[in-house]
Amino acid sequence: MNPSQIYIAISIIVLALIALLTFLVNKPQKGNKLTPLVGLAFAFIVAGIVFGDDRLIGYGLIGVGVILSIIDMIIKLKSK
Numbered sequence: 001m002n003p004s005q006i007y008i009a010i011s012i013i014v015l016a017l018i019a020l021l022t023f024l025v026n027k028p029q030k031g032n033k034l035t036p037l038v039g040l041a042f043a044f045i046v047a048g049i050v051f052g053d054d055r056l057i058g059y060g061l062i063g064v065g066v067i068l069s070i071i072d073m074i075i076k077l078k079s080k
Contacts, residue, residue, distance in 0.1 A: 008049060015046075037075075041068035 001009075041064075048061030 008052065012046065012049065035072055035076075037068055037072040041065040041072065044068065 044061050044065030048058045048063075048065060051061060052058035
């Protein structure tokens with residue numbers, strides 16, 4: 001493994017630990033649930049980080065994840 005792959009692996013592990021701690025510490029609130037679209041966006045962003053060796057694929061996956069999260073924000077704003 002080269003240093004950049006080790007850095008990516010450590011980053012993913014740290015993000016997973018932060019997400020786990022957030023879910024364990026915070027009590028679930030009524031209006032603070034993740035939608036399936038946000039979960040899909042998160043998966044695309046993580047895939048973009050993992051496949052970051054090829055810039056076109058990595059940035060493309062991250063871009064799709066960001067677009068999906070923006071669409072989810074717009075849907076939530078319109079529903080209020």
